[in-house]
Amino acid sequence: MKILDGKKLSEKIKEEVKKEVEELKKEGIVPGLAVILVGKDPASQTYVRMKKNACEKVGMYSVVHEFPESITETELLSTIEMINKNPNIHGLLIQLPLPKHIDTTKVLEAVAPQKDVDGFHPYNMGRLVEGLDSFAPCTPLGVMELFKEYNIDLKGKDVCVVGASNIVGKPMWALLVNAWATVDICHIETRDLAAHTKRADVVIVGVGKPDLITADMVKDGAIVVDIGINKVDGKIVGDVDFENVSKKASYITPVPGGVGPMTIAMLLKNTIKAAKLQKENK
Template sequence: MRILDGKKLSEKIKNKVKEEVDKLKKEGITPGLAVILVGNDPASQTYVKMKKGACEKVGMYSVVHEFPESISEKELLTTIEMINKNPNLHGLLVQLPLPKHIDTTKVLEAVAPEKDVDGFHPYNMGKLFEGLESFAPCTPLGVMELFKEYNINLKGKDICIVGASNIVGKPMLSLLLNAWATVDICHIETKDLATHTKRADIVIVGVGKPNLITADMVKEGAIVVDIGINKVDGKIVGDVDFENVSKKAAYITPVPGGTGPMTIAMLLKNTIKATKLQKENK
């Protein structure tokens, strides 16, 4: 069994991003990222703090717009419009989830596609589905980088994705199809999940349910990617029974230290990409 070390790879990517930032600064451009945070959800606050810290570490400009949960949809859309027009802010992400009185789809569609570093805009999602160059969501993109780093050839592999969210499952499906894998996607209505996971060369899971994937659900020598994040007895754990599944797996991601650090690294990479595209289009 080998660990797919996202922490180590993320540091490697951040160092490359820092080099890119330094080059752009010599041209008089400082890559800028704006984050919108609504409400006081502790997990969201932690993620935003980590994203801001990562930006500062590589020399990017970062600004966080914090709003109370009571903010109106109109006020939020006005802020997004302002950021869209700001030439010093090259990337914009809206931290999810948003309060129930705000239409998440409407808000995500308001983000300028060229600044959509989270890859959630329907325009970018559509391009990803078509196999065209676009901004892809950071977590699935981070998983693809892990495969690349560890020389895992996806062509022709049978892959089972557990979880069909717009943020992870669906874009992961598109990225894997574009890499010529054969993909099976499961969700809450899937009957007998184990029949799907058992035959897969690679299992990717991200649903937020501790120990959902157990050793009897994966075949010997499978590659297991755990995107889940859960808190159990004060400890952060994934969706995979790591202790037992790791005994059967050829490769496995730990939680924490697997896909989590890669998500932030890909956000930085997407922000550099956005900066360069806007520089070319000026």
């Protein structure tokens, strides 16, 4: 069994990004990322702080627009429009979830596609499904980068994705299909989850349910990627029973230290990509 070490790979990517930032600065361009944070959700605040710190470490400009939960949708859309027009901001990220009185879809669609470094805009999602160049959501993109780093060829492999969210499951499916994998996608209405996971060469899970995937649900030699983040007895754990599943897997991601660090690394890469594209299109 080998560990797919996202922490180690993310540090390698950050060093590469840092060099690219230095090159862009020589041309007078400082890659800039704006983050919109609404409310005081502790988890969201932590994620935003981590993203800002990561930007600063690689030399990017980063700004966080914080708003109270009472902000109106109109006010939020007005801020997005302002950021869209700002030539010094190359990437715009809306930290989710948003308060219930705000239409999340409407807000995400308001982000300029060329600044959509989270890859959530329908324009980018559509291009992703078609296999065209686009901004892909950072978490599934990070999983693909792990496969690349460890020379895991997905062509022809049977892959089971557990979770069908717009943020992870659906874009994960698109990236895998584009890599010529045969993809089975499961969700809360799937009747016999084990029947799907048992026959898969690769199992990717991200639903937020501790120990959802147990050893009897994977075949010997399977590659297991755990995207889940859960808190159990004060400890961070994934959706996979790591201790027992790792005894059967050929490769497996730990939680923490697997996919999590890759998400932020991919955000940095997407922001660099956005800065370069906007430079070309000036």
